[in-house]
Each structure stands twice: as structure tokens, then as C-alpha cells.
Amino acid sequence: MTPAPAMLRPPARILPDPHAPGLTREVEGFDETGAPRATRVIEERPLTLWLNGREIVTVMTIGDHPECLAVGYLANQGMLRPDDVITAVEHDDDLEVVVVRTARETDYEDKLARRTRTSGCAVGTVFGDMMEGLDGLVLPELEVRTSDLYALSKAINQMPSLYLEAGAIHGTVLCRGAEPLVYMEDVGRHNAVDKIAGWLRLRGEDASDKLIYTTGRLTSEMVIKCALIGAPALASRSGFTAWGVEIARQVGLTLVGRLRGRRFLCLSGEARLLRDADPAGVADEPRRSGRKGGRGAEA
Structure with missing residues (x-):
């Protein structure tokens, strides 16, 4: 994978900045007793993605x-091929638009006509032929240490984040061993994993x-996107x-869910644990839910 020009590459490490301007705002409301109460809520805005001269989607x-x-x-x-050279990524905050430009001329009218709504929140979409990217794909084997899983679970759930600040948001974290490298958050879990994929592509990093x-939940789209990124464990x-x-079993992805405290369940890739x-x-994790008190079951 060819990295983007140095001027387009994101930082080598990204962690949440819950106090960054424009991500949350304070809203006045009333609690269950009728008392006035202020709380911070997540900002949500449209962003239209363009590839060269064509509008692709608004998320x-x-x-x-x-x-x-x-x-x-x-x-x-599948609109950016592994060998595509990205020549520019232009973001206009006022117009709420990002334009990705490539050396190759692109035209995806047929693909755009086959969009299918998925179970994901926040207008997550997947194209009908997205599964084609999995044809013949077998992920590299990666030994996953349970000590790393426990350490990651504890570190990520105690790390300052937009979720702990305002709730109503998903997080996706790219990790090596027990070290979180890139932690992305968004209103949709699919957006968060797309940010990880974009970081890898722009950096020219191998997953x-x-x-x-x-x-978030381990749905078909999350597994597909993880596999397409080339990460062998989720x-x-x-x-x-x-x-x-x-799908995880088909491509050789190690899949671990319900990871809380000492408990977890592996439904694919047990031999690689x-x-x-x-x-x-x-230490086991007490049952908690809601903002400031731990992530809910389907955060």
C-alpha cells in the first residue's frame, strides 16, 4: 500500500480529545425531579464525501x-484500490465537504445504484458487491494474548473520551499488543472504523x-470492514x-466479544488465543451503564 504524500498523513498516534472545540455543547434540561440540569451532548453534522468529480454519499x-x-x-x-495514488484530500468545513482526488479517473455510477441499508446506526451503508472484496481473502494469523485483551479492555474503558464526556457515541481503537495506537469515536460505529481504515491508508501502515x-456490536459490516482493513483480530x-x-470464520478472523472484566467469549479463532x-x-467488572459510569452493553 502506497502512503499518501507526507503533507496528507495524519499523526502517528491519535487518542480522544473530549474537550476539543465543536464536538460537544452544553444543553439545559430538567431531571426526574423537575430540577434544572445542564448536560453536554454530542454535536452531529452532515459531511458529504466526493471522489474526484462525483458526489458519493453524505454521512x-x-x-x-x-x-x-x-x-x-x-x-x-472498494472505490479506492490498493494501488490508487491519492493526490489530494480537500476538506471545506463551511461547505461540509471532503473531496478525495486520485491519479486514476474514477466512475462508480453502477456501484452507487446498488447501495443497501444495513443494521448499522448513523446512516451506515454497504454496497451490494462489498462482499466481493472477501473472495479468497484469508487473514494473516496473529497470536492474541488474553493478558493483552484484559489490559486493553481496562485501559480503553478508563481513557478520557467523548463517550465518558457526553455519551451517545461509539469508539473503535487500533491496537498493537496491549497498546492503543489510534482511538476514533463517532456517532456510528461504522464511521469510527472507517476513520481507522483511512488512517492506515494515509499512513501506509500495515494492519x-x-x-x-x-x-459496538460485532455485526457483519464491522467484521467485513475489519477484514478488508487486513486486521486479523476484532x-x-x-x-x-x-x-x-x-464471515469471521470464513476469513480466519479472531472474534472476541462480551469482553468485560475477566469474562469474554471467543466465537472464531480460538486456536490463535x-x-x-x-x-x-x-478483577471482575460491576454491572454499570450510562454516561460517567461505564459503557453500556451496546455502547
Whole structure:
């Protein structure tokens, strides 16, 4: 994979900045007793993605890292080929537009006509032929240490984030071993993983030695996008869908869900788990839900 020109490359490490301007705002309301109460809520805005001279889609997003979101979305939809040279990524905040330009001339009218709505929130879409990218795909084998899973779960859920600041948001984290490298958040879990894909593409990074952690459900689209990125392992606090499990087994993806405290469930790739931590020595996680008190079951 050819990295983008240096001027287009995002930082080597990205972690949440819950106090960045424009991501949240304070809203006045009333609590259950009728007392006035102020709370911070997530900003949500449209962003229209263009590829060269054609409008592709409008997504609802929090507005950070728009270049990563645009490039990752186009790559995951098969509109950016692995050998495509990205010549420019232009973001106009006032017009709420990102234009990705490539050396290759592109025309995706037929593909645009085959869009299919998925179960994902925040206008997540997948094209009817997206599964074609999985044909013959077998992911590289990656040994996943349970000690790393436990360490990641604890670190990510205690890390300052927009979720802990205002709730109503999903997170996706690119990790190497027990180290979070890139932590993206958005109103839709598919946007968050697209940002990860865009970061990888713009940096020219390889995902074969990395795990993706998501706060959302392990659906078919999340599994597909993880596989297309080339990451061989996917973990979540939340649960699974049957099709997501089937696809993970098809491509050799290690799939771990319901990761809370000492507990987790692996439904694909058990042979690649190295159980190097005794669950009895890991503190269990009390049942908690809601903002400021831990991530909910389907955060």
C-alpha cells in the first residue's frame, strides 16, 4: 500500500480529545425531579464525501478527522484500490465537504445504484458487491494474548473520551499488543472504523500485526470492514450477530466479544488465543451503564 504524500498523513498516534472545540455543547434540561440540569451532548453534522468529480454519499458524523473518514469509507467500499495514488484530500468545513482526488479517473455510477441499508446506526451503508472484496481473502494469523485483551479492555474503558464526556457515541481503537495506537469515536460505529481504515491508508501502515477493539456490536459490516482493513483480530464489549460470526470464520478472523472484566467469549479463532492470564486474577467488572459510569452493553 502506497502512503499518501507526507503533507496528507495524519499523526502517528491519535487518542480522544473530549474537550476539543465543536464536538460537544452544553444543553439545559430538567431531571426526574423537575430540577434544572445542564448536560453536554454530542454535536452531529452532515459531511458529504466526493471522489474526484462525483458526489458519493453524505454521512452524519461528529466532524473530527474528516480526511480519515473519507479515505477509509471509500477504501472500504472498494472505490479506492490498493494501488490508487491519492493526490489530494480537500476538506471545506463551511461547505461540509471532503473531496478525495486520485491519479486514476474514477466512475462508480453502477456501484452507487446498488447501495443497501444495513443494521448499522448513523446512516451506515454497504454496497451490494462489498462482499466481493472477501473472495479468497484469508487473514494473516496473529497470536492474541488474553493478558493483552484484559489490559486493553481496562485501559480503553478508563481513557478520557467523548463517550465518558457526553455519551451517545461509539469508539473503535487500533491496537498493537496491549497498546492503543489510534482511538476514533463517532456517532456510528461504522464511521469510527472507517476513520481507522483511512488512517492506515494515509499512513501506509500495515494492519496484519494489529487488533481492532470496538465498543459496538460485532455485526457483519464491522467484521467485513475489519477484514478488508487486513486486521486479523476484532474484540468488543458487546455481542455478536450470526452473520458476523460466519464471515469471521470464513476469513480466519479472531472474534472476541462480551469482553468485560475477566469474562469474554471467543466465537472464531480460538486456536490463535494464547491464554497467558489466569481469569481468577483479573478483577471482575460491576454491572454499570450510562454516561460517567461505564459503557453500556451496546455502547
